[in-house]
Amino acid sequence: MFTTERYIERRKKLLQMMAGETALILGERLVPRNYAANTFSFRQSSHFLYLVGLNLPDMALLLQDGQYTLFGEEPSMDDIVWTGPLPSLAELGQTVGLDKVKPLSELPAILRKSQNNLHYLPPFQGEQLLWLSAMLEKSPAEVASGYSKKLAKALVDLRVIKDDAEIKEMQAAHKISVEAYNAMAMAIAPGKSEYDILAVLNGIMAKHAAEHSFSPIVSVHGEVMHNITYKNSLKEGQLLLIDSGAESKECYASDITRTFPVSGKFTAKQKEIYDIVHRAQTKAINTVAVGVENLTVHLAASLEIAKGLTELGLMKGNPEEAVKAGAHALFLPHGIGHMLGLDVHDMEDLGDLVGYPEGEPRSSQFGLNCLRLKRELAAGWTLTIEPGIYFIPELIKMWEGEKRHADFINYAKLHDYLDFGGIRLEDDILVTDKGPVIIGGQMPIASQAVEEWMQGKIKAN
């Protein structure tokens, strides 16, 4: 955990932002998997972790009359028999500087009394929505729509700038990823399965007592954006895309993607595409600066991709115009990256408040509609940079059928790439006044370096 002072400091800032208001920060509950007693592993609310740091279910923080109160259950003898000795609620509160504690049973009446000016965050999970709905005696729909934009905005403003202790946590998460990618790079070989590589990853995660920050992608079908099945075997000549991240002790995320040639060496055709993605990633990272819109970063990478594909003859015409029209999104249907922190898409539970200027809707253009972060970058922000080039057969066929962007796309030549797969390269970036910093340092990324990495000649560190 962070120091007690840090939690006190964070809460003090929130108190100033919410002066005179009543605000509830509700923790999460255990989520049943097959039945009530068989649950998914517990994941605390990131907002609650940020302000309170206690990684336990069934807790709440209430700000009222300028004071904070921690609500929770006292451990019963049953709890002790089933889950081991536990500190009292007062002891828990003291570890994070919360002197005022109350039993959870008192919370509903307090909330109902103040519900006309109660601020709470949008519950994104069923268990929490039902909990709040029961406490407030309001329908889930009313509760879901009645959340406080002011409180959500305050949390965004607090959490978006990472302090030194948070950066250290993200470096710690990155360190686990380094060990995992070192091991996976050496383990990839024809004849193995995606699951074999996942097994290497899972073993290292367990060794570090770390949860995945999201369901990892370990796939020879990198062209499927969020492929979380692992049943394919690895074949000579294929690419293996691995997108995975770890959570540090305090639940900060890493999020790294590398794409490997299964045989240990890229084919000439693969290398051509790979090097474009690498150039686009380098370009994007170098575009990151305080005051630059992340849309600019996205477009810089997009242009690099359009230029590269035009040189290869897969696109045609003027690359700038192609990007403007959105033609390149056939190959890059997602955004350049997202905010990173206690959540791998940091604060995505608060919608686009973190990524877009207030009230500004997302573009409706295919590809840009998936850009999660558009805002002007500021010092202390942490985000991912993850361009990719994908050959999605179904999408190519659909666009070709519609003759969509036929001025910019050479569909005839694309037919040779229908079984190519996809390539993505991703690093985690800290924005500073002096420019972008790759959190934890960059793992091998140039095509030749990746080949040497797989041979054990070099290691990430």
Place this chain on the structure above:
Amino acid sequence: MFTTERYIERRKKLLQMMAGETALILGERLVPRNYAANTFSFRQSSHFLYLVGLNLPDMALLLQDGQYTLFGEEPSMDDIVWTGPLPSLAELGQTVGLDKVKPLSELPAILRKSQNNLHYLPPFQGEQLLWLSAMLEKSPAEVASGYSKKLAKALVDLRVIKDDAEIKEMQAAHKISVEAYNAMAMAIAPGKSEYDILAVLNGIMAKHAAEHSFSPIVSVHGEVMHNITYKNSLKEGQLLLIDSGAESKECYASDITRTFPVSGKFTAKQKEIYDIVHRAQTKAINTVAVGVENLTVHLAASLEIAKGLTELGLMKGNPEEAVKAGAHALFLPHGIGHMLGLDVHDMEDLGDLVGYPEGEPRSSQFGLNCLRLKRELAAGWTLTIEPGIYFIPELIKMWEGEKRHADFINYAKLHDYLDFGGIRLEDDILVTDKGPVIIGGQMPIASQAVEEWMQGKIKAN
């Protein structure tokens, strides 16, 4: 997946049991972890798996007018880009013998029209409860209480007896556990951590593309019943209790417990307690027979434990009377086992319908109140047998302070066991007309065999 015929057969039986009724079997949805797009790994409803076999979110099976209809979403181009090519709903239905399919969007109106005689199962998870609540336009509380006991009872009657294909699945799950326990037995050593051993387990689970059937216990504090933290290091002289299970391809569970001496050899004191647990487990398994109440099995193991502890001088007086009074529950505060199948506690989402005669409440006696399965055993049932002896310092101190069962418990001598920990031994049993069968065969269990297992002299197979 099982054969199409098997799913058709199961649904035919349900149709007969629910003749003339309208019944909904709702699948599960993805559950958000940090935010909507970051979810826990998907776990389909076991009831839906049993009747339909499709392991995909957002589906429902409706029985109406003597006919089954499968409801689901047609894959969109977005789905294809993000999660890969998907079959159509009609194709999915055909694989499991369901010719009638309809879009999910038509389900709410159909349900509301028939809601006065709609049978549905109790939703145990927030997302499903909210889904049903929204479709029926009823409050979550109304929906939760309005489930159909008739339908729940029908599912219990169908699922409680396992057919050959199901037993094969449970053997497959057991086989993964065998590989995991073989590897873990060899990996345990002083200086390693609980997480190191979990890493071995997780690696093998991933290699087999298997999910844990429940959060595994890998703990030097075996006296904590459901300890799912793994942060302790393993020390010479300690015991390591491992309780874990795998899910087969069709999501059937294994559930195995072994307790290992960290140093590779039990101390004399540990061996005394271990051998009592082993005798109790053997006794319990041998008591399993068609027509025998599982309470009898529980009491047989309990008596063996009371006898053993009386011989050791930790208990005193008449062991039969001690068990009757519930004094032994200080050492065995849980039940002898539970039903096993598609859920590790099979059908526990339906409450005690599976474990107790209809309407019969659980005993209020400490220990017996945790007996999940009391009913008379029948051929084709599958269940766990898992006695244990635990020294729970807080519980011992509480009972001693109250002088509870002081006629049967030698508290003075117990003071030497406060740091002993706990031992549990568990196997999965199929009840047959010819007696009990250990599913997949028994892994090494006698104290000496466990030591040889850790040395690599023998292997489970």
